[in-house]
Amino acid sequence: MLLNLALWIQATGFFTYLRGSGYAYPSILSLHMVGIAFFGGMILMTDMRLLGLAMRNRPVSDVVDQLRVPKRYGFLLAATMGVLMLGCKAEEYYYNAFFRAKMTLLILVAVHALIFRSRVYSQAASFDKAGRVPAVAKTAAALSLILWIGIACMGRGIGYIEPPFGIHAGLAAPQVTVAQALVPAVPALMPASTTRSRP
């Protein structure tokens, strides 16, 4: 059933166009990376502050509260581009073990948020009053870092697993690749397909 859904999604006109465009897919992938860099930077600073490893001269509540909104913008960008990439190659991702691991880790991040958001991330001002960060907050920060680093590593792995042979046989081939568009006068250098997944 999930496989049928994946096949249907990637066969829609919108995702067929994105997959076939030589510019759109790498642009989406690049924006996914920009979002991850933005979001990951905010996560890193928040967790490092809770662990007492960075920005120690700033109040915890300053760091946690002020990075919250830009963090959400970064997550929104990364998640939106991630969904677009998933739609382009849904069948390939369905078979990809790294993708499944990444989704599992994202579920664990949601569980982490459910457990620690009210206990830690919404209580940053009380840490400043107490003058110390409690162990539960440091545990939450360490777990958050481990989970997000794991997600980043799994994301890198997604692009390096070959899909089962022939699963794209029925898909529309790319019409114009970036390389063909940029170097039209050297057709001998152009491979059959230069589009690859590097999430």
Add this chain to the structure above:
Amino acid sequence: VMKDAPGGGKLVACISLCLWAAVLFGGIFIGFLNPTLDIHQV
């Protein structure tokens, strides 16, 4: 009380962000253009 950076500082920050975003775009597009960069095929 912390004040916002002056206009020049904001401009420098914007340029820095754009340059780093461009570095990411460049890195990704290198992967997609990789076959044409093989010196042995020229």
